[in-house]
Amino acid sequence: MNKLQPRKRLDFILILIALLSAFLNMYNIWTDKLVNAYYTSAVTSMLQNFHNFFYASFDPGGYVTVDKPPVAFWLQTISAYLFGLHGWSVILPQALAGVGSTLLVYALVKPSFGLAAARMGSLVMACTPVAAAVARTNNVDSLLVFTLLLGTWMLFKGVRTKKAGWVIAAFAMIGLAFNIKMLQAYMVVPAFYLFYLLAFKVSWKKKGWTLAASTVTLVVVSVAWPVVVDSIPTDQRPYVGSSQTNSVLELAFGYNGVSRLTGNRGTGGGGGAPGMNPSEGRGERSSNRTDQAAQTDNQSSNGSKSTPSNGNQGNGQAGPGRAGQGFPPGNGTGNMPEGFGGKQGPGGGGGMFNTGNPGVLRLFQTELSGQASWMLPFVAFGCIGLFAGLRFRKQLNSGQKEGLFWLGWLIPVMGFFSIAGFFHQYYLVMMGPPIAVLVGAGWSRLWTMFREREGWKGWLLPAAVLCTAAFQVFILSAYTVSIGATWMIAISLIGVAVTLLMIWMRKVERKVFVSAVAGILVLLIAPLFWSATPIIYGQSSQLPAAGPTESRGGTGGGGGRMNGNVNEKLLSYVTEHSTGETYLFATSSATSAAPYIIQTGKPVMAMGGYSGSDPILTVSKIQQLVAEHQVKFFLLGGGMDRGGSSEVTEWIKANATEVPATDWQDTNQTNKGTSDNFRGGMESSGALYEITEQTGGDAK
Numbered sequence: 001m002n003k004l005q006p007r008k009r010l011d012f013i014l015i016l017i018a019l020l021s022a023f024l025n026m027y028n029i030w031t032d033k034l035v036n037a038y039y040t041s042a043v044t045s046m047l048q049n050f051h052n053f054f055y056a057s058f059d060p061g062g063y064v065t066v067d068k069p070p071v072a073f074w075l076q077t078i079s080a081y082l083f084g085l086h087g088w089s090v091i092l093p094q095a096l097a098g099v100g101s102t103l104l105v106y107a108l109v110k111p112s113f114g115l116a117a118a119r120m121g122s123l124v125m126a127c128t129p130v131a132a133a134v135a136r137t138n139n140v141d142s143l144l145v146f147t148l149l150l151g152t153w154m155l156f157k158g159v160r161t162k163k164a165g166w167v168i169a170a171f172a173m174i175g176l177a178f179n180i181k182m183l184q185a186y187m188v189v190p191a192f193y194l195f196y197l198l199a200f201k202v203s204w205k206k207k208g209w210t211l212a213a214s215t216v217t218l219v220v221v222s223v224a225w226p227v228v229v230d231s232i233p234t235d236q237r238p239y240v241g242s243s244q245t246n247s248v249l250e251l252a253f254g255y256n257g258v259s260r261l262t263g264n265r266g267t268g269g270g271g272g273a274p275g276m277n278p279s280e281g282r283g284e285r286s287s288n289r290t291d292q293a294a295q296t297d298n299q300s301s302n303g304s305k306s307t308p309s310n311g312n313q314g315n316g317q318a319g320p321g322r323a324g325q326g327f328p329p330g331n332g333t334g335n336m337p338e339g340f341g342g343k344q345g346p347g348g349g350g351g352m353f354n355t356g357n358p359g360v361l362r363l364f365q366t367e368l369s370g371q372a373s374w375m376l377p378f379v380a381f382g383c384i385g386l387f388a389g390l391r392f393r394k395q396l397n398s399g400q401k402e403g404l405f406w407l408g409w410l411i412p413v414m415g416f417f418s419i420a421g422f423f424h425q426y427y428l429v430m431m432g433p434p435i436a437v438l439v440g441a442g443w444s445r446l447w448t449m450f451r452e453r454e455g456w457k458g459w460l461l462p463a464a465v466l467c468t469a470a471f472q473v474f475i476l477s478a479y480t481v482s483i484g485a486t487w488m489i490a491i492s493l494i495g496v497a498v499t500l501l502m503i504w505m506r507k508v509e510r511k512v513f514v515s516a517v518a519g520i521l522v523l524l525i526a527p528l529f530w531s532a533t534p535i536i537y538g539q540s541s542q543l544p545a546a547g548p549t550e551s552r553g554g555t556g557g558g559g560g561r562m563n564g565n566v567n568e569k570l571l572s573y574v575t576e577h578s579t580g581e582t583y584l585f586a587t588s589s590a591t592s593a594a595p596y597i598i599q600t601g602k603p604v605m606a607m608g609g610y611s612g613s614d615p616i617l618t619v620s621k622i623q624q625l626v627a628e629h630q631v632k633f634f635l636l637g638g639g640m641d642r643g644g645s646s647e648v649t650e651w652i653k654a655n656a657t658e659v660p661a662t663d664w665q666d667t668n669q670t671n672k673g674t675s676d677n678f679r680g681g682m683e684s685s686g687a688l689y690e691i692t693e694q695t696g697g698d699a700k
Helices: 012-026 037-046 050-055 071-083 087-113 115-126 129-135 141-161 164-199 204-231 248-262 291-297 366-372 376-387 398-419 425-452 455-483 486-508 512-522 525-536 568-576 590-600 619-627 646-655 680-685
Strands: 633-637 686-690
Touching: 012 087, 012 115, 012 129, 012 525, 037 050, 037 071, 037 087, 037 590, 071 087, 071 141, 071 164, 087 115, 087 129, 087 141, 087 398, 087 425, 115 129, 115 425, 129 141, 129 366, 129 425, 129 525, 141 164, 141 425, 164 204, 164 248, 164 398, 164 425, 204 248, 366 425, 366 455, 376 398, 376 425, 376 455, 398 425, 425 455, 425 486, 425 512, 455 486, 455 512, 455 525, 486 512, 486 525, 568 590, 619 646, 633 646
Parallel strands: none
Antiparallel strands: 633 686
16 A cells, blocks of 8 residues: 655644735725725726726726736726725735735745745745835735746746746746836846756757747737737827827836936936926826925925924925925934935935935935845845855755845845836835845755854854844834834844844753744844834825834825815816716826726826826817817816926917806815825816817817
């Protein structure tokens, strides 16, 4: 009788880690109503017909798309179809992807580094603050990371089984990720090629054609949707939002590509100078504002300079003269040492979009360090352990090859974010997987060296714990105003105590493993707290970031201030006076239109795309729209008007009748201030125009 194969047991520790990840990603998301209203508006539109679904149309009228490919929004739309359109239903795919990433890290680490390392890696991934923050929103980065990790799992499986199909499928997943967030997905391409060349042990002939097939697959899957869209006549599809030439490929390689590195958001980036709206690809440009003008806007109404609290220029509110720009909360309250760059005031918020100043130490500046950098010193020590004694003439073992893969992922990502001119804090979620894996794998190797007393290498583990704890104290020191000095003091004392305990237990040969585990768990205390801050303090759903502050502009649900207000009086007026037009009204930007689309499910035209600066309309086009009875009301000016086509605006003003303010302005909202980034009250300072064939002159 053949022996029965041993049954695989459930790893209950992994289950607990997955539950922790689910809690951090999902708890209280049901309190967020609109989430990122720009993307929720797109889901509202995509639910209505296949045309909007395929193109990821921002508005139900199919006028303009959002500024990202549609794959992530397809999943959000499916979720909203199954569960109804709610804030939590559009968040759910990202939240589940965050949990899935935690499980995939476990699956990727275990075969080469063992059970303990896999548990450590998955726990670090679950406790990566920026990963938890972005998974609680409908921004697409959580799905991007999950897709790339799934591709990594396929690549590793293909290498182990020597099956080309898995390798080709792995590169196809990068192509799919391209259709989630374009060129950001390609950050892992060097790691994929490096690992394939080092680890795929087959004949050179098979290796060559597999590599060629994988590359072709990557390219074909990447450009399939963009090429299809660009090949369709422009009058039969929406305008490609945030592009300057109505092209998906230009959007991918310009605004969502090279412009991210150079910081140039002019030509090909949708226009605008510094001082733009810092929303993720959704109007990161304003109407030709300069740094000097932006600084002037920071003056308070009485002429004195306003001092932001906790690095927050309004906590997502619009400061004086900066209506609707929604600058994100600062993530620090202390000055950065000059040697680290980003010399900033007591409120933090240094650098564009609160990302610090470019330089080799940017990821250690206050603005970014709390998002994903907590364990970087441990990663450095772990890599020393993984590659100690390596001789180039000696063949790499499987663990070292995988270690090189994760370094091939991490180093380009760190390099990009160290110098890039145009990104947001939550993009750092790309650092989460390689850091998590290298911490788990590195800990396993350092523990072995520590246990076996391998000379100087045996002291790497306590040194790693002590140095990482010291770095975490440095991060915490910038937040003493917000959270007090208790956290900093506690991590200092516990870090030293655990290090000494490890050394003592090794000396007396008692419970060495327990002390080694305690060492790594101590280092996760602060990141875990940071990961919970979106629940504790709330966060911006448009610009998610982790970190404590007295006010993040929302409830624990993560987006209170991002929820838009609708001017009910305006909505009532345009509805009652409609004569069957396609659009309820047209407005300068998607920012003003989104809440109305979500509430009514009806088309509202964002004439200039998200920020109002997309070159979509011409005078002849607006004349045609009026003549075809597609639109008759135009909401112009106000805090949310960032420009757009001046010719179109002037034509509207010259050929339309201004509606008396008393007929449509909501006086209750007029005096509310500018606390919401998406708020219907913003139009109270603008003007509503009505235009018909009779009043439109040339439109006849």
